[in-house]
Amino acid sequence: MFIDSHAHLFASEFADDLEEVLRRAASVGVDSIVVPATDIDTSKQAIRLAEKYPSVYACVGYHPHEASKAEATLLEEIERLSEHPKVVAIGEIGLDYFYDFAPRNRQHDIFKAQVEMAIRRNLPIVVHTRDSIPDSIRIVREAAAANPQWREHLRNAKGHLPAPRGVFHCFAGSAEEAKELFRFGFYVSYPGIVTFKKSNAVSTLQQTGFDHILIETDSPYVAPVPLRGKRNEPANVKIVAERIAEVFGVPVEDIARTTAFNTKRLFQIPPSDAPRITYTLRNSLYLNITTRCNADCWFCDRKGDAVVKGYNLALEREPTVEEVIQAIGDPRRYDEIVFCGYGEPTIRWEEVKAIAGWVKQRGVRVRLNTDGHGNIIQKKNIVPELLGLIDEVSISLNSSDPNQYATMMNIPSEPYFGAMVEFAKACIQSGVATTMTVVNLPEVDNEKAKQFTEQVIGAQFRARPYF
Numbered sequence: 001m002f003i004d005s006h007a008h009l010f011a012s013e014f015a016d017d018l019e020e021v022l023r024r025a026a027s028v029g030v031d032s033i034v035v036p037a038t039d040i041d042t043s044k045q046a047i048r049l050a051e052k053y054p055s056v057y058a059c060v061g062y063h064p065h066e067a068s069k070a071e072a073t074l075l076e077e078i079e080r081l082s083e084h085p086k087v088v089a090i091g092e093i094g095l096d097y098f099y100d101f102a103p104r105n106r107q108h109d110i111f112k113a114q115v116e117m118a119i120r121r122n123l124p125i126v127v128h129t130r131d132s133i134p135d136s137i138r139i140v141r142e143a144a145a146a147n148p149q150w151r152e153h154l155r156n157a158k159g160h161l162p163a164p165r166g167v168f169h170c171f172a173g174s175a176e177e178a179k180e181l182f183r184f185g186f187y188v189s190y191p192g193i194v195t196f197k198k199s200n201a202v203s204t205l206q207q208t209g210f211d212h213i214l215i216e217t218d219s220p221y222v223a224p225v226p227l228r229g230k231r232n233e234p235a236n237v238k239i240v241a242e243r244i245a246e247v248f249g250v251p252v253e254d255i256a257r258t259t260a261f262n263t264k265r266l267f268q269i270p271p272s273d274a275p276r277i278t279y280t281l282r283n284s285l286y287l288n289i290t291t292r293c294n295a296d297c298w299f300c301d302r303k304g305d306a307v308v309k310g311y312n313l314a315l316e317r318e319p320t321v322e323e324v325i326q327a328i329g330d331p332r333r334y335d336e337i338v339f340c341g342y343g344e345p346t347i348r349w350e351e352v353k354a355i356a357g358w359v360k361q362r363g364v365r366v367r368l369n370t371d372g373h374g375n376i377i378q379k380k381n382i383v384p385e386l387l388g389l390i391d392e393v394s395i396s397l398n399s400s401d402p403n404q405y406a407t408m409m410n411i412p413s414e415p416y417f418g419a420m421v422e423f424a425k426a427c428i429q430s431g432v433a434t435t436m437t438v439v440n441l442p443e444v445d446n447e448k449a450k451q452f453t454e455q456v457i458g459a460q461f462r463a464r465p466y467f
């Protein structure tokens with residue numbers, strides 16, 4: 001299932017065969033299409049399309065090309081139109097320094113006015129930029145800083161990731177700019193340019209991962225290879241997804257699911273999927289048995305949406321051992337079964353052992369992803385109990401500096417840091433394959449963490465992407 005997050009279906013190119021175009025999109029699995037407007041007329045057209053076709057959602061707003069024409073009364077009308085139930089964002093709005101069809105100060109004024117409108121209406125924004133990313137980021141950042149409630153999420157306590165409040169579409173910026181936007185609660189969206197030889201989009205993507213992206217066609221423009229120069233249409237979003245899947249060496253379903261989830265989350269398009277007890281990544285089956293944790297890492301989305309690669313992991317209640325076993329099905333279909341999810345599995349240690357025992361009887365490898373605090377949580381040495389049940393542990397080191405560790409996890413450094421290190425050493429002594437992980441964050445010294453892992457603990461080291 002794909003979502004085309006940006007298609008101008010009102011364009012005259014679709015005047016003759018829109019129904020046919022929508023049928024083709026549905027036939028390749030395009031579930032929803034978001035239609036950004038460029039001025040007052042196209043805003044109304046987008047709404048009419050959204051009223052007529054259930055799979056279509058509308059945005060309203062003034063494109064920077066049209067900024068000179070965006071009179072105050074027309075912007076007031078845009079704001080009224082934004083109250084329509086199928087309007088999901090203000091867009092597309094932004095700055096275009098490549099064409100400069102409107103004077104830049106005028107573009108700034110109209111962009112700012114519409115960001116303010118989105119804040120008043122509590123809607124996300126769809127941002128168009130061309131040769132203007134730094135200014136665009138600055139304007140959005142300033143507006144959001146002055147209106148923190150725009151980005152606040154009900155569960156967004158303690159500086160956890162903010163709710164997404166927009167997308168930079170047709171993104172041509174650097175990996176650094178993309179990461180800045182991600183931290184700021186924005187997504188970036190990629191169209192068919194990822195299929196072009198002469199585009200840096202692929203190298204940016206490789207540096208940022210695909211967790212915070214949307215996909216789009218920007219129809220009727222930017223048709224992907226091998227259709228370049230032709231009219232583009234929403235069915236081709238599948239080609240974009242396939243190319244991104246190829247870049248990451250993952251099944252296209254992973255790209256489709258992640259980007260569809262992100263798009264629905266951003267635009268609040270129902271329905272969101274039911275929480276999962278198990279989920280697959282590559283050929284591993286992950287088990288989500290709890291969302292409880294003894295720590296409270298600032299970078300963890302456990303108390304937010306609790307989503308991994310488009311999978312909803314926000315359990316409403318903890319599954320029983322029987323329910324987990326039933327959800328696993330035949331474990332021999334997978335390379336390994338991994339206790340993971342958002343939450344600390346050793347909090348449910350008796351259940352972990354029961355499930356792991358059942359998996360091991362079927363001859364399949366078991367990995368435990370943990371914060372390494374199991375001995376404190378269970379008030380006993382659990383390492384001897386791992387033997388024969390857990391083949392591998394992956395422990396969050398987070399930082400080799402105990403103070404930074406404590407700050408990141410929002411727990412006291414002692415006894416937790418020392419307990420984590422002792423747990424890792426004990427696992428190694430017992431012959432359990434042990435990996436220490438850190439999340440790639442600019443404030444963490446990965447080189448030091450790697451040295452500490454190899455020289456002090458004697459384990460494998462792995463840095464995993466945050467974004």
Ligand code: SF4
Pocket residue numbers: 293294295296297299300301302341342343344371396409
């Ligand atoms: S230890 Fe893991 S589950 Fe717990 S808060 Fe930190 S990242 Fe989230």
Ligand SMILES: [Zn+2]
Pocket residue numbers: 006008036092218
């Ligand atoms: Zn557009």
